[in-house]
Amino acid sequence: MAVNYHEEDAIELIHKDNNPITNYNYLSFLPDKCPVCSYSLSPEYLLIYHKNHFTTELLCGCPREVCRSLFFAVYEGTNNPIFSRFYPYSKVEKDFPEEVIELSPDFVEIYSQAYHSEQEGLDMICGVGYRKALEHLIKDFTIQQYPDDADKIEKMPLQQCIQKYIEQSDIKDMAERAVWLGNDETHYVRKWGDKDIKDLKNLIDLTVYYLSMTLKARQYREEMVR
Incomplete structure (x- = not known):
């Protein structure tokens, strides 16, 4: 009918x-x-x-x-x-390791908001949110490692912060590349034309993974001392 x-x-x-x-x-x-x-x-x-x-x-x-x-x-x-x-869409939540949640709750919240905006089809703005989330994660990590430099770290450009304070090569390599793609999301002209949001999220995932392993290893070293 x-x-x-x-x-x-x-x-x-x-x-x-x-x-x-x-x-x-x-x-x-x-x-x-x-x-x-x-x-x-x-x-x-x-x-x-x-x-x-x-x-x-x-x-x-x-x-x-x-x-x-x-x-x-x-x-x-x-x-x-x-x-x-x-x-409508039912928003999918992104899971993060517990040690990362404890380290940087702002990273988790900002990433989640960017993730939800991407699910709503707002792919022109979600990259900016992912870039902001990455900055909170890296700076919270470096401030935890160098609390006396907290004021300097908070005001420092993210790329400079990574180069100066991140010693772990895996974290440093992935975080730097995530920053490159994150910056593309904020600029008029893209430098990395063959990369997209998926690559940015992959690099953030790798940064989170290596950072999580570093935090876990540090915990066991501190807890298990002969």
Whole structure:
């Protein structure tokens, strides 16, 4: 059954009445994953919403009993609309080692906010947040190692801070490269055109990993002294 509702010829709704809608085959992509529970699935297609001449939305239902959420797949284009995005999303949390959380709670919070903005499709601004998170992580780590220099470290450019205070080569190498890509996210012209947000996050992950290993090793050295 099709029901059409027009408001200045801009809105058209087509929904099902006990039977699935069938006129969605012209869409470029059909959802195969629920953005709320993140499970792969074959959703129920409940309604097509022609928002305007350029935007079409497909209302879907997750069939998983523990989820049963409704979500939209958004398409853009006049002929053969191209998939654009889902909404709503259930935000995925990023896990960090306990010693990193204790060292730099601000890093964890800033990174999480950047991570959530990326999940919302705000990929033009999330890189700035990742860059800020990295600075908090590195400076909290160096201040812990050199508390007497805390005032200088707080005011020092991040690249200079890494070069002057980070002695562990693995942390230093990954953190420096993360800064290079992080700076690209704040500048008009990109220096590293073949790298993107994924590379920046990978370098931050590597920095976190090596830094976490350093903190764990220090803990055991302090706890297990003959």
